[in-house]
Amino acid sequence: EVQLVQSEAEVKEPGESLRISCKTSGYLFTDYWISWVRQMPGKGLEWLGRIDPDDSYINQRPSFQGHVTLSVDKSIDTAYLQWTSLKSSDSATYYCARHRSSSWIWFDSWGQGTQVIVSS
Amino acid sequence: DIQMTQSPSSLSASVGDRVTITCRTSEDVATYLYWYQQKSGKAPKVLIYGVSTLQSGVPSRFSGSGSGTDFTLTISSLQPEDFGTYYCQQSYRTPTFGQGTKVEV
Numbered sequence: 001e002v003q004l005v006q007s008e009a010e011v012k013e014p015g016e017s018l019r020i021s022c023k024t025s026g027y028l029f030t031d032y033w034i035s036w037v038r039q040m041p042g043k044g045l046e047w048l049g050r051i052d053p054d055d056s057y058i059n060q061r062p063s064f065q066g067h068v069t070l071s072v073d074k075s076i077d078t079a080y081l082q083w084t085s086l087k088s089s090d091s092a093t094y095y096c097a098r099h100r101s102s103s104w105i106w107f108d109s110w111g112q113g114t115q116v117i118v119s120s
Numbered sequence: 121d122i123q124m125t126q127s128p129s130s131l132s133a134s135v136g137d138r139v140t141i142t143c144r145t146s147e148d149v150a151t152y153l154y155w156y157q158q159k160s161g162k163a164p165k166v167l168i169y170g171v172s173t174l175q176s177g178v179p180s181r182f183s184g185s186g187s188g189t190d191f192t193l194t195i196s197s198l199q200p201e202d203f204g205t206y207y208c209q210q211s212y213r214t215p216t217f218g219q220g221t222k223v224e225v
Binding site: 035045047103104108110111113 | 152154162166169170207216217218219220
């Protein structure tokens with residue numbers, strides 16, 4: 001069974017750093033891209049970027065470049081999303097999701113979501 | 121970015137009704153068009169990929185159609201478990217989603 005299991009909810013203050021994780025199982029990690037999708041409270045879905053676990057090649061939406069970092073650890077089949085300095089506007093639920101193709105980017109399995117609250 | 125406009129933003133329907141949700145894109149997305157269902161507090165679930173291909177395990181009452189810039193998700197006979205918010209998404213360019221259509225049963 002394919003599973004993407006994300007880390008627990010986080011409460012942070014502005015300016016703090018954070019790394020959330022997406023642990024995968026049930027398939028060959030390097031066969032699928034991992035994308036991250038943001039959902040702000042009560043709002044829709046927004047794609048942040050994707051990473052190819054095979055070679056760590058990354059595509060990011062320009063508005064997120066320089067603010068979040070995508071990475072993977074192939075030895076433990078896990079993807080990460082990281083901030084060095086959080087803002088209150090980063091408060092949202094973040095989902096990881098996998099997709100097979102570099103152009104047909106549709107998500108057939110999702111993590112359960114990690115809620116991030118940034119507040120002083 | 122390609123803009124995605126869904127209509128309606130919300131709808132209320134009865135069990136057994138035929139429901140249609142439309143998605144208009146700001147430019148031609150060929151067949152790079154997908155549909156998801158999201159229930160409150162849960163991750164989205166893919167229903168349709170490539171405009172009209174039903175994802176494995178999705179009930180056949182769901183169907184997708186369209187071309188170019190105009191696409192439709194149809195639920196042929198609405199069931200109580202179909203409540204939730206539906207999103208279209210494209211990947212012809214940088215992936216973007218529609219704003220969602222909330223379906224109340």
